[in-house]
Amino acid sequence: MKYPVAIEPGSDTTAWGVVVPDLPGCFSAADSGLDEALDNAHEAIAAWMEEAIANGQAIPRASSIDKLAKSGEFDGWIWAVVQVDPAWMDERAERVNITLPRRILALLDNKASLAGESRSAYIAQLALQTAVSP
Structure with a gap:
């Protein structure tokens, strides 16, 4: 399963911001660049899913980047995809x-x-x- 993430580029004085639009409240940040931002996004998604599963909540399906980008909410941000192993959500x-x-x-x-x-x-x-x- 692949989740789109919106990444707000950072600078020498600001962190890179990361938002996972399909998972309400799931966000992260990174100080050293895009690679760290994606690693931290993966950790944030894992933590979000673990909490949702523990609370009996459903895990939302991932949207397409095209659909999310058209909303305009993240204009100027970089879009990327984070791979999540579907077995992580399998309770069998x-x-x-x-x-x-x-x-x-x-x-x-x-x-x-x-x-x-x-x-x-x-x-x-x-x-x-x-x-x-x-």
């Missing part, structure tokens, strides 16, 4: 087989029990807490 469970030392499994099971969760749910929570971007 998938069985996996992992190999861990028994000591680690015992630690996981103990912590999962203390948290009132299954091993799988506990591992998923750990992954979500440490996820930076899809």
Whole structure:
């Protein structure tokens, strides 16, 4: 899935501004240029989606750049596209087989029990807490 982003060019004294029009309130900035602006946009999109999923909100489909550019809201800005892995939005469970030392499994099971969760749910929570971007 590709999301268009509008980038307001920065200068020596101002940051580059980044807005993701299809995701209300999703924005970012960068100090060192276009590459950093796109990297930060990707992180902002990931954080926005994670929050939306956690709150049970739907993820809006991406619009075309042509449609967004015609609105005139971002005249003079640079348009780019940020690729997002669609699996990031897929909530279907998938069985996996992992190999861990028994000591680690015992630690996981103990912590999962203390948290009132299954091993799988506990591992998923750990992954979500440490996820930076899809």
